[in-house]
Amino acid sequence: GHWKHGGIVGVFGYGGGVIGRYCDRPDLFPNVAHFHTMRVNQPASKFYSTEVLRKICDIWEEKGSGLTNMHGSTGDMILLGTTTDQLEPIFYELTHELGMDLGGSGSNMRTPSCCVGKARCEWSCIDTQDITYDITMRYQDELHRPMFPYKFKFKTSGCPNDCVAAIARADCSIIGTWRDKIRIDQEAVRAYVGGELVPNGGAHGTEKRALDIQKEVIDLCPTKCMEWDGKNLKIWDEDCTRCMHCINVMPRALRPGQDVGATILVGAKAPILEGAQLGSVV
Numbered sequence: 001g002h003w004k005h006g007g008i009v010g011v012f013g014y015g016g017g018v019i020g021r022y023c024d025r026p027d028l029f030p031n032v033a034h035f036h037t038m039r040v041n042q043p044a045s046k047f048y049s050t051e052v053l054r055k056i057c058d059i060w061e062e063k064g065s066g067l068t069n070m071h072g073s074t075g076d077m078i079l080l081g082t083t084t085d086q087l088e089p090i091f092y093e094l095t096h097e098l099g100m101d102l103g104g105s106g107s108n109m110r111t112p113s114c115c116v117g118k119a120r121c122e123w124s125c126i127d128t129q130d131i132t133y134d135i136t137m138r139y140q141d142e143l144h145r146p147m148f149p150y151k152f153k154f155k156t157s158g159c160p161n162d163c164v165a166a167i168a169r170a171d172c173s174i175i176g177t178w179r180d181k182i183r184i185d186q187e188a189v190r191a192y193v194g195g196e197l198v199p200n201g202g203a204h205g206t207e208k209r210a211l212d213i214q215k216e217v218i219d220l221c222p223t224k225c226m227e228w229d230g231k232n233l234k235i236w237d238e239d240c241t242r243c244m245h246c247i248n249v250m251p252r253a254l255r256p257g258q259d260v261g262a263t264i265l266v267g268a269k270a271p272i273l274e275g276a277q278l279g280s281v282v
């Protein structure tokens with residue numbers, strides 16, 4: 001068969017968003033003579049109402065195969081399998097009735113994506129949804145009309161935990177950070193050490209247990225900028241690289257600072273031959 005991430009079939013005016021697939025032996029496989037994928041631009045942080053999800057599924061049951069992949073690693077909702085004659089009617093319904101658009105494919109700017117950010121995560125230093133929406137609207141042309149030698153991705157994470165793995169997957173990563181001090185609740189630090197709280201937010205076992213703060217936090221700080229004297233935790237914030245480790249282990253005691261902003265990185269790629277390249281701070 002033939003497949004391509006844009007270029008062989010699409011909707012009027014767009015060069016991306018439809019991944020065309022034609023079978024070379026439609027005589028043998030008439031049911032998959034065409035099996036095009038449509039990428040639908042997901043809302044920032046993938047917040048939908050059930051009403052919208054139902055409508056999308058209805059459109060796809062009626063005009064496509066009914067098969068979906070929510071969501072592709074690109075971020076988009078991936079609607080798998082329709083025929084050429086249905087592309088324009090589907091596009092019309094998506095844009096005119098649901099207010100949704102196709103996402104990116106091929107050598108264009110891909111659909112930007114972000115973590116849940118401030119909507120659900122208290123660590124978010126930036127409004128990831130606002131940034132994603134802004135980039136999406138600003139770069140409409142780049143998103144829909146492939147003009148680059150290769151794909152280009154923007155991904156935004158609210159803090160250095162980088163839940164969308166922007167640093168490894170996006171040509172341009174926007175990652176929330178802070179430049180003042182990690183906020184410390186010394187009382188809560190003592191509660192972790194005393195076994196009154198569940199370390200790691202319950203991620204490695206939901207039982208309360210005494211945290212070995214030296215072994216599990218201080219010794220694992222990559223820049224060795226922490227000290228515990230048995231009563232108080234001290235952080236030399238000027239040496240902290242914002243790796244998030246200590247905060248992840250003691251979320252009730254530590255929080256990012258309040259003088260917040262973003263670090264911008266460029267150049268991550270996942271080339272098949274040379275292996276993953278992480279983004280570099282600019």
Ligand code: HEM
Pocket residue numbers: 003005021035037069071072073074075078080105106151
């Ligand atoms: C009927 C056959 C195929 C179907 C239904 C299919 C389906 C898909 C889907 C749904 C995606 C998007 C996934 C995501 O973003 O998470 C995708 C992407 C991709 N597929 Fe396929 N695929 C088919 C054939 C192939 C073949 C034969 C190859 C290579 C030998 C291939 C290579 C790729 C690559 C490299 C991507 C990522 C493209 C990008 O990010 O631009 N696919 N495919």
Ligand code: HEM
Pocket residue numbers: 073074165169270272
């Ligand atoms: C042991 C072997 C392999 C491992 C452990 C591996 C692992 C990975 C990982 C972790 C990702 C990133 C997924 C994400 O978070 O988006 C990835 C992406 C990818 N891998 Fe591999 N991979 C392997 C072999 C291969 C091979 C043999 C091919 C091609 C022939 C391939 C093609 C790709 C492509 C095209 C992507 C990008 C998908 C996208 O568009 O998002 N990988 N791989």
Ligand code: SF4
Pocket residue numbers: 115116117121122123124125157158159160161162163164
């Ligand atoms: S990247 Fe940070 S802010 Fe975003 S969801 Fe993950 S932990 Fe929360």
Ligand code: SF4
Pocket residue numbers: 220221222223224225226235239240241242243244245246247
């Ligand atoms: S965030 Fe990382 S580098 Fe900074 S103090 Fe905590 S463990 Fe050390």
